[in-house]
Amino acid sequence: MDKNTRICIIGGGPAGLSAGMYLEKKGYNNYTILERQDRVGGKCWSPYYNGKRYEMGAIMGVPSYYAVHDVEEFCGITHDGPKLNRNYKNAAGEVIEPFARTLGNIIKNPWMLKMKGQLKKFGDLLETKYKGYDVNGHRGVAEGRYDGYAVTPGREKVQGENPNLKDLALPFKEFCEKNGVPLVQKIWIGPFTSFGYGYFDEIPAAYVLKYLDFQTCMNFVKVNLWTWEQGTQYIWEQLNDHIKHPARLNSAIEKVERHDGKVFVTVNGEVEEFDKIIVTAPLHIPGKRADGQKGMDEYFDVRDDEKELFSKIDYERYDVQAFLTKPENHPEISYYVFDNMVPEKLGHLMVYYRRWKDQIDQVITTYALRKHKNMEEIPYETCRQMVQDDLKIMHNPAEEVINEWSVYYFPHVFSEDYAAGWYDKVEAMQGKYDTYYAGEVMSFGDMDETAEYSRELVERFF
Numbered sequence: 001m002d003k004n005t006r007i008c009i010i011g012g013g014p015a016g017l018s019a020g021m022y023l024e025k026k027g028y029n030n031y032t033i034l035e036r037q038d039r040v041g042g043k044c045w046s047p048y049y050n051g052k053r054y055e056m057g058a059i060m061g062v063p064s065y066y067a068v069h070d071v072e073e074f075c076g077i078t079h080d081g082p083k084l085n086r087n088y089k090n091a092a093g094e095v096i097e098p099f100a101r102t103l104g105n106i107i108k109n110p111w112m113l114k115m116k117g118q119l120k121k122f123g124d125l126l127e128t129k130y131k132g133y134d135v136n137g138h139r140g141v142a143e144g145r146y147d148g149y150a151v152t153p154g155r156e157k158v159q160g161e162n163p164n165l166k167d168l169a170l171p172f173k174e175f176c177e178k179n180g181v182p183l184v185q186k187i188w189i190g191p192f193t194s195f196g197y198g199y200f201d202e203i204p205a206a207y208v209l210k211y212l213d214f215q216t217c218m219n220f221v222k223v224n225l226w227t228w229e230q231g232t233q234y235i236w237e238q239l240n241d242h243i244k245h246p247a248r249l250n251s252a253i254e255k256v257e258r259h260d261g262k263v264f265v266t267v268n269g270e271v272e273e274f275d276k277i278i279v280t281a282p283l284h285i286p287g288k289r290a291d292g293q294k295g296m297d298e299y300f301d302v303r304d305d306e307k308e309l310f311s312k313i314d315y316e317r318y319d320v321q322a323f324l325t326k327p328e329n330h331p332e333i334s335y336y337v338f339d340n341m342v343p344e345k346l347g348h349l350m351v352y353y354r355r356w357k358d359q360i361d362q363v364i365t366t367y368a369l370r371k372h373k374n375m376e377e378i379p380y381e382t383c384r385q386m387v388q389d390d391l392k393i394m395h396n397p398a399e400e401v402i403n404e405w406s407v408y409y410f411p412h413v414f415s416e417d418y419a420a421g422w423y424d425k426v427e428a429m430q431g432k433y434d435t436y437y438a439g440e441v442m443s444f445g446d447m448d449e450t451a452e453y454s455r456e457l458v459e460r461f462f
């Protein structure tokens with residue numbers, strides 16, 4: 001492609017900004033990033049309280065966040081944040097120890113022994129039967145192939161046939177049962193469901209395992225995690241400061257029309273002309289959202305194939321609240337509430353996060369899901385109250401909410417559409433209308449997978 005190609009990028013979150021960085025690295029300097037909000041970072045949102053930044057969105061990374069590491073290198077920053085630590089409570093607010101931590105405890109506990117056996121088996125199965133399961137993105141999976149880049153520092157291109165990969169379309173619960181390892185769900189559930197990615201009886205195993213590949217999941221178990229002192233938003237603010245064309249904030253896109261080999265974008269009342277467009281903003285949002293966010297199918301001249309495929313996308317209703325507590329009610333550490341990570345406890349508090357070890361006057365953030373595929377959605381206000389009531393049960397009462405949002409979170413498709421080749425159909429459309437699709441739904445809803453997908457998109461098409 002001509003290096004002077006005029007490229008419009010919609011969205012100044014991790015996917016959009018890293019698309020800009022990778023384009024620039026490849027010699028494309030004629031790109032424009034349009035961001036609807038008055039800040040960059042998207043779901044990496046780190047507001048200030050009392051001189052320090054807290055996290056309303058993304059919190060952590062793992063050592064295999066290679067694309068995020070590219071950004072760190074590009075900007076000369078590093079993951080210098082507070083060490084994460086957590087403990088566990090049951091639904092009654094009692095501190096529990098779900099995993100025996102010492103060998104002596106394991107030997108006394110037959111359940112733990114069984115779990116260890118299944119974990120070992122699962123690791124072996126992923127390496128052998130499911131070879132290729134962990135490449136970024138979903139190309140070929142539904143057809144029993146893998147085609148992408150390895151999750152290694154060198155990110156080698158890997159391709160191959162493996163019919164077993166079709167199993168990844170199954171909900172994760174079914175996938176584990178089919179493989180005789182149901183107990184491993186107890187380990188995967190913490191960094192999956194409580195982080196808002198849905199329930200194991202509804203979400204295809206592909207999403208679970210591409211995000212939490214074996215190594216990454218073990219990093220969560222060992223709390224071998226990265227954070228950033230200035231918050232995750234800082235990573236993307238820094239990137240925005242270091243690229244040649246920072247995102248244009250407060251860009252209200254009214255219309256996008258594609259014809260005659262050109263892309264016409266009406267932004268803040270003016271029509272601008274481009275050659276190509278990369279969409280990292282939501283492709284489809286079922287229903288209306290209070291924050292005014294729209295799917296691209298509402299402001300683009302969408303074609304029938306785009307409309308049909310994107311209509312299959314659903315997302316999680318993941319609510320985050322930031323509370324102030326009295327010093328005597330402050331949790332001494334972050335807590336996971338495992339009992340609340342099942343559909344029967346929809347709307348309840350699943351995790352709450354204390355960020356700064358030595359600071360008493362700080363906000364505590366809480367996380368809850370209020371939608372399951374087969375259940376009635378819990379209204380936002382009801383869920384908010386449930387979370388406050390749960391904090392009392394946890395012995396950490398807090399009434400003063402200083403910040404809150406209901407996130408358009410983890411766009412994905414369900415098993416039937418996954419198995420029917422949704423990803424291969426969308427991948428086949430890349431570039432067709434001078435349009436490229438990137439961002440969370442194309443890979444997975446975390447900082448690294450989205451940035452990595454942008455890297456690959458630039459590698460493959462530009």
Ligand SMILES: Cc1cc2nc3c(=O)[nH]c(=O)nc-3n(C[C@H](O)[C@H](O)[C@H](O)COP(=O)(O)OP(=O)(O)OC[C@H]3O[C@@H](n4cnc5c(N)ncnc54)[C@H](O)[C@@H]3O)c2cc1C
Pocket residue numbers: 010011012013014015016034035036037040041042043044056057058059060061195251253280281282293294320407409438439440444445446447448450
């Ligand atoms: C509570 C929470 C916790 C999380 N925890 C983690 C974590 O610990 N680790 C991790 O790696 N990830 C985490 N994530 C997920 C991570 O933040 C996202 O996956 C990542 O930000 C996705 O990047 P993106 O660029 O694809 O989308 P987004 O971050 O959503 O960015 C999209 C951007 O597009 C803009 N936009 C939308 N519509 C338009 C439009 N019409 N015109 C112009 N601009 C538009 C938006 O304003 C936004 O800035 C978390 C997210 C949340 C909410």
